[in-house]
Amino acid sequence: MLTQKSKYGLKAMTVLAKEYGQGPILISDIARREGIPRKFLELILLELKNEGILQSKKGKGGGYFLGHPPNQIRVGHIIRVLDGPLAPLPCVSKTAYMRCRECRDERTCGIRIIMKEVRDATAKILDETTVADMLRRVELAVNGRDALSFSI
Amino acid sequence: MLTQKSKYGLKAMTVLAKEYGQGPILISDIARREGIPRKFLELILLELKNEGILQSKKGKGGGYFLGHPPNQIRVGHIIRVLDGPLAPLPCVSKTAYMRCRECRDERTCGIRIIMKEVRDATAKILDETTVADMLRRVELAVNGRDALSFSI
DNA sequence: ATTTAGTCTACTAAACTAATAGACAATGCT
């Protein structure tokens, strides 16, 4: 399950992507526009900044803005920063691999084999989708149809 | 992330599948074989029984056994019983749909559009894979190669 | 210097996870 934190983070990112190139946006503005508790949002944006996904400016005229163009920021990256690895088991994570203590032979663990498929499918979607893609998909949905109706 | 509970549950299911048709297996045997705390395993098996995935017999010669042949028990079903919905967001779950309170228009929520893809990909894998498939995959892995090397 | 706006550390209530404990109920055997 995606946490509230990731959900808030993704919402904030879409706001910042829409406003990309127009200078910094205030935390409070994002919080108000998306109905996110302001203090909580501060922590979230800070984490994203420490990862280089966002940049910020202090003082008057300050605020947050994207560290890269929206078509270069991957949804998977945002979620990994805020929620941790995408993998359903640490032993199938590529970015945060950890052996299972109890596991006798990792290569022949049935659960692992299946969960690796799940992790790969999830990562494929989330790492191929950028924030720009997400906005585009919303645009298409607003026009009454989803991209998938065409691309399949 | 899969919980310990689901992991234990899946391990127990593979033991019971291997022994399918050979009469009931003791909770304690499963616990010992897989290194699962016995009392915890009781609760897990009970939940699976209440869903009809397992059956049990009390008294001497009793124990647990599969409610259906291993090729008719889907991994997705087991995980849903023990961990809840597969979907990363309640609003994209098919088996446990719940609207997001804050969501203005569900059809044009970018996060939802992407997360629906993730849920569909995950559900496709876990609902198409049976316990028998999982055992088969392990067999193939033991023989030094994975089914995927052939089927793709 | 003052105001504006992000930064950093600490704290907390509620929920969830991973168990543990123990009384109870059904079944098979002698």
Added chain:
DNA sequence: AGCATTGTCTATTAGTTTAGTAGACTAAAT
């Protein structure tokens, strides 16, 4: 009938995670 065996059910708990809140601090602009 009585006893051992094995699953059932309810309660409790320590530890962790989640979703915030509070407040002092720091940098930039005017």
